[in-house]
């Protein structure tokens with residue numbers, strides 16, 4: 001574990017100034033940015049100079065940028081004079097400490113006391129060490145950090161030392177995965193685990209020991225809460241705190257466990273069991289379950305998409321490559337297209353890539369087919385095959401192709417399909433062919449709108465499938481819309497049926513409209529708006545470009 005270095009006096013003062021910003025962000029419910037603000041030396045004194053672009057450069061999402069700008073405007077309204085230098089308060093108790101939002105996971109092996117009564121101490125030690133190894137491997141795959149082994153329990157941080165935008169989600173996925181992994185550890189009796197997860201602001205510092213004995217300790221209620229929730233969990237379940245739940249949108253199916261009083265925790269606590277990842281179609285929709293705000297701007301881009309769709313419907317298939325930075329509005333624009341064509345007869349095929357599945361062959365395609373068939377988590381393999389058959393019957397899919405799809409979905413052929421004697425390479429080729437044939441069959445029934453989201457996370461096999469689709473789409477009644485971040489370079493540019501569309505930042509009047517909508521009746525500090533405008537003019541000149549982004553045919 002990397003030791004936290006001792007800091008000098010000025011650094012302590014700096015830490016205190018950053019503390020203020022962290023506290024302020026906390027009041028906005030946006031503690032996750034505290035670290036990023038600190039890393040970029042943004043303290044209270046420079047707050048009022050922050051522009052939308054600055055926040056964007058820091059990786060703050062559009063919704064959060066609007067909230068922050070709104071709050072800054074209110075601060076400015078309260079103190080309209082020039083920004084005051086931040087009064088430096090005395091650092092809090094741990095003077096080398098750092099504040100972070102961390103999602104803490106505590107996992108424990110069930111029934112270890114009973115095991116110890118039955119087992120030889122040597123064997124028990126082996127079981128516990130296998131358990132700990134399993135936890136460490138699982139959480140590491142999800143970007144978690146093992147902070148401490150405590151007996152047969154393991155304390156894990158998500159969000160420290162390394163923070164991700166989706167730490168809460170990673171923690172819950174890791175917890176769910178862990179249950180399966182632990183139960184498949186080979187031992188005399190099947191092993192079970194319990195997992196507790198909580199999110200909160202914690203103080204991290206070098207508190208205990210020195211050198212290799214040093215532990216990166218997290219101080220605050222959160223680790224204790226995670227441990228208490230763990231104790232409350234049934235064997236092989238994951239229990240999460242309200243604070244974690246708030247960050248998850250609709251991504252997981254939860255069971256409300258009601259309010260509990262937990263030892264050492266001030267006030268009653270609401271707890272939830274995380275049952276499984278939900279089968280929601282889109283991550284974007286899961287995180288906006290309360291409904292979308294109206295689309296602002298993007299008239300030209302939406303118009304272009306509608307024109308491509310109109311052309312595709314006539315049998316001149318089209319591809320649109322929609323690129324733009326994280327948070328710029330790719331998913332929002334996609335949602336607008338779906339809404340615009342909702343009343344027309346068509347088939348929708350939506351494929352979502354995931355940052356956790358970049359190496360998982362055909363992940364977005366498997367997800368699409370599972371949702372289309374309507375698999376439920378407790379369906380038997382038999383029931384799933386029945387549902388798959390029902391979907392495939394609509395396109396009169398050949399039994400050989402159905403066999404390949406069942407295999408792709410990891411369903412065992414119960415004898416209803418022909419057994420295919422293929423080597424892995426042949427099987428792969430035939431599966432890709434079958435997928436294309438399936439899409440083509442759909443386009444003969446009605447126009448098909450295919451949306452392939454976040455292709456920068458796509459696995460290579462899926463990219464091959466979509467590459468082939470691009471090659472064949474000209475003759476089909478289909479529009480393929482691919483969204484991705486600029487770091488991904490799709491190899492399909494330059495063909496007549498392919499249009500590249502880059503989403504740039506919104507025009508100033510649109511940003512004004514958004515600010516007005518968020519700020520409502522509050523008067524916004526004129527300086528901030530002006531500052532925005534000036535900044536944008538400069539950056540537009542620097543880039544040598546203009547608003548809007550439609551390019552290509």
Ligand SMILES: Nc1ncnc2c1ncn2[C@@H]1O[C@H](COP(=O)(O)OP(=O)(O)O)[C@@H](O)[C@H]1O
Pocket residue numbers: 061062063284292293294295296297298324325326327328329330331332333
């Ligand atoms: N033109 C827009 N009008 C209204 N809200 C928008 C617009 N563009 C983006 N948003 C909002 O900003 C946030 C980030 O946009 P999103 O579409 O998720 O970005 P991306 O998919 O490019 O990462 C979402 O909450 C979205 O609803």
Ligand SMILES: [Mg+2]
Pocket residue numbers: 284330331332
């Ligand atoms: Mg998106």
